[in-house]
Amino acid sequence: MAMAYLAWRLARRSCPSSLQVTSFPVVQLHMNRTAMRASQKDFENSMNQVKLLKKDPGNEVKLKLYALYKQATEGPCNMPKPGVFDLINKAKWDAWNALGSLPKEAARQNYVDLVSSLSPSLESSSQVEPGTDRKSTGFETLVVTSEDGITKIMFNRPKKKNAINTEMYHEIMRALKAASKDDSIITVLTGNGDYYSSGNDLTNFTDIPPGGVEEKAKNNAVLLREFVGCFIDFPKPLIAVVNGPAVGISVTLLGLFDAVYASDRATFHTPFSHLGQSPEGCSSYTFPKIMSPAKALRISKEVIRKREREKLHAVNAEECNVLQGRWLSDECTNAVVNFLSRKSKL
């Protein structure tokens, strides 16, 4: 796996630095070029929608809106921190400062998403207008929107660097199944905040059922296999917009995507040996093999994937079996305990 990663890094290095497609179908993309962001007009519309809200959204949301507005218009907070007794300005400063180095474009998009989540009446009326945004509700860990033939699935646990917890695994599967049947042409995965995703949420390994760690490892392997299976079988072109660092399973899965756009903040890290684990996401097969251009048309994809599907499912099953054993190993247990007790990071 380290070899595949190295090969990919080398392939990247030999390409020109701006917009590029490499053998690991990564397109290097500067954030101001991405089609994924809200336009200035969307942002202004959202500001107007806020004024039309019939219900007070509450202080927490208002602070979030304030912070995103400031970040979108002025960038990261560099104001002096208000005194402890200046409660209101301090709360505003804290909210803005908490956004850290979130890029203006992402703040603008988050502002638009937040306002649209507050405006169900405006949202439902927009469903009939072509070209306007449709947002799926019922997700705790994702923001799912559909606009102009593109369904966007955005990981939405920015405070946890979009680590994928159990709920998010299930929601991603649900969102992919819905996207495979909706009227969109392509599906895009991206992350909210400064990370694309920090990979598997390591607390997934801590909640041990009555059957003990063996049962936990077995259950996880079943879930992982089903989860990766959804990517293998996804019928439409699947695009990743890697907005920031990507770790672990969020990287390994990229081999099953049809194209990967990487912002200039994106990094890719697969810490298998550090965590005492082994490859997943079919990466033991896709990474060494993928060094050919991506073909993203749906019909081509069907022809190409048909030949590969059986093989990919077999690889997925084998990876899950091996991982099930790795999760019971001392190396893996120690690595997780070290992270959770803050002795170690990546």
Ligand SMILES: CCCCCCCCCC/C=C\CC(=O)SCCNC(=O)CCNC(=O)[C@H](O)C(C)(C)COP(=O)(O)OP(=O)(O)OC[C@H]1O[C@@H](n2cnc3c(N)ncnc32)[C@H](O)[C@@H]1OP(=O)(O)O
């Ligand atoms: C039924 C259950 C289903 C389970 C299915 C199992 C399937 C397994 C799939 C395959 C297994 C593994 C593949 C992988 O993905 S391995 C990769 C795992 N990820 C990591 O090792 C990254 C760990 N995180 C870090 O090293 C650092 O957090 C960071 C990403 C480098 C960021 O560092 P930072 O200093 O900028 O930020 P930090 O303060 O550490 O993080 C902010 C908060 O986010 C929490 N957090 C970040 N990443 C994770 C994570 N992967 N798991 C859990 N929590 C994470 C971090 O703890 C902070 O939280 P808090 O503010 O302290 O509460």
